[in-house]
Amino acid sequence: MWNINALSHTLGIQYPVIQGPFGGGLSSIQLLKTVSDAGGLGSYGAHILSPDKLHTLVHQVRQTTQHPFAINLWVSDHDEGGLGMQQEDFERYLQLFRPFYEALNITPPTYVSQYTERFEEQVEALIEAAPPVFSFVFGIPHQDILESCRRKGITTIGTATTLDEALALDHAGVDAIVATGFEAGGHRVSFMKEAEDSLHGTMALVPQIVDRVKAPVIAAGGIADPRGVKAAFSLGAQGVQIGTAFLACDESGTDAFHREALFSDAVHHTVLSRAFTGRLARFIPNFFVNNIEESPHLPLPFPMQSFFTGPIKHASSQQSNPGYTSHYAGQGAPLIKHRKALDLFNEIIEQMQSFSR
Numbered sequence: 439m440w441n442i443n444a445l446s447h448t449l450g451i452q453y454p455v456i457q458g459p460f461g462g463g464l465s466s467i468q469l470l471k472t473v474s475d476a477g478g479l480g481s482y483g484a485h486i487l488s489p490d491k492l493h494t495l496v497h498q499v500r501q502t503t504q505h506p507f508a509i510n511l512w513v514s515d516h517d518e519g520g521l522g523m524q525q526e527d528f529e530r531y532l533q534l535f536r537p538f539y540e541a542l543n544i545t546p547p548t549y550v551s552q553y554t555e556r557f558e559e560q561v562e563a564l565i566e567a568a569p570p571v572f573s574f575v576f577g578i579p580h581q582d583i584l585e586s587c588r589r590k591g592i593t594t595i596g597t598a599t600t601l602d603e604a605l606a607l608d609h610a611g612v613d614a615i616v617a618t619g620f621e622a623g624g625h626r627v628s629f630m631k632e633a634e635d636s637l638h639g640t641m642a643l644v645p646q647i648v649d650r651v652k653a654p655v656i657a658a659g660g661i662a663d664p665r666g667v668k669a670a671f672s673l674g675a676q677g678v679q680i681g682t683a684f685l686a687c688d689e690s691g692t693d694a695f696h697r698e699a700l701f702s703d704a705v706h707h708t709v710l711s712r713a714f715t716g717r718l719a720r721f722i723p724n725f726f727v728n729n730i731e732e733s734p735h736l737p738l739p740f741p742m743q744s745f746f747t748g749p750i751k752h753a754s755s756q757q758s759n760p761g762y763t764s765h766y767a768g769q770g771a772p773l774i775k776h777r778k779a780l781d782l783f784n785e786i787i788e789q790m791q792s793f794s795r
């Protein structure tokens with residue numbers, strides 16, 4: 439049977455189909471529950487949560503499902519120059535963003551010295567709360583952290599955008615590795631070279647990693663229907679992680695405006711840009727993205743850029759203004775057809791069962 443392998447065994451799930459985590463507030467417990475209860479692995483992207491909120495989240499999810507689930511964090515929480523903004527820097531940067539705030543008629547943010555969560559504190563709370571699975575991107579946690587996870591029975595999933603990253607994750611002893619191609623929606627989570635220098639397609643990346651690592655490999659990027667899942671297994675993956683197609687489902691944490699965009703012709707063209715966070719990500723291009731791409735002064739390093747774009751993302755979504763929205767979407771988006779997570783999940787399982795008959 440296609441679904442019974444080292445990955446499904448390690449994760450304790452029936453079907454090795456993972457609902458990818460969504461950071462930036464787009465995850466939902468309902469989506470996670472739908473997928474975990476159906477026999478897959480639901481995930482929650484928690485990198486913007488404080489340690490206290492993380493603790494509460496794990497508790498809430500445990501109350502909601504009896505099945506395994508994953509909580510996801512970003513190991514590297516800032517890029518060079520992205521922390522420690524001083525008041526005078528703030529005033530200067532504010533001027534660069536002022537035209538966007540004015541166009542959307544929003545009150546500009548006020549100065550704060552701390553504008554991001556720190557990974558070290560988050561992971562301490564996570565280990566204490568002990569979710570069944572801890573998945574992570576943008577790096578490899580320190581050996582002490584991985585060792586604590588092993589002691590607590592927390593299964594770890596690392597994420598690679600290149601073969602070298604996968605080898606490093608394997609060497610560190612993670613339990614499974616996501617191999618994510620540049621087709622994927624959301625951020626390019628590279629941690630050894632610049633994201634722009636780590637752009638490998640899923641089709642090429644997955645088999646190279648499968649050939650060289652001990653850990654089971656999960657394919658991600660551009661998989662949005664059963665054909666993609668079948669292809670991933672043909673390349674040697676033992677599981678898939680699907681993001682954009684689950685993001686488009688009603689249960690996800692995104693809003694109706696974003697979900698509709700995922701079903702529109704706008705997804706025929708997506709771009710990689712640092713416009714919203716300062717880190718490279720794939721989304722539907724628009725006026726704001728083009729402006730930042732042409733700016734000689736922006737984007738600022740992560741997470742400073744996120745601090746200034748937060749109000750823009752919020753207001754554009756409230757005003758349904760497509761010129762400024764951060765509508766993340768992968769290249770597989772034109773393949774999406776389901777609005778209910780269970781319909782998407784069941785179609786994949788049914789087709790995979792019939793392929794393997």
Ligand SMILES: Cc1cc2nc3c(=O)[nH]c(=O)nc-3n(C[C@H](O)[C@H](O)[C@H](O)COP(=O)(O)O)c2cc1C
Binds near residue numbers: 624625683
């Ligand atoms: C809006 C959005 C946010 C995402 N945030 C995260 C994240 O915080 N952590 C993570 O590991 N992956 C994140 N991802 C990646 C997905 O979990 C998944 O690996 C990816 O979407 C798979 O490619 P696909 O979009 O082509 O299906 C995000 C993807 C999207 C679309």
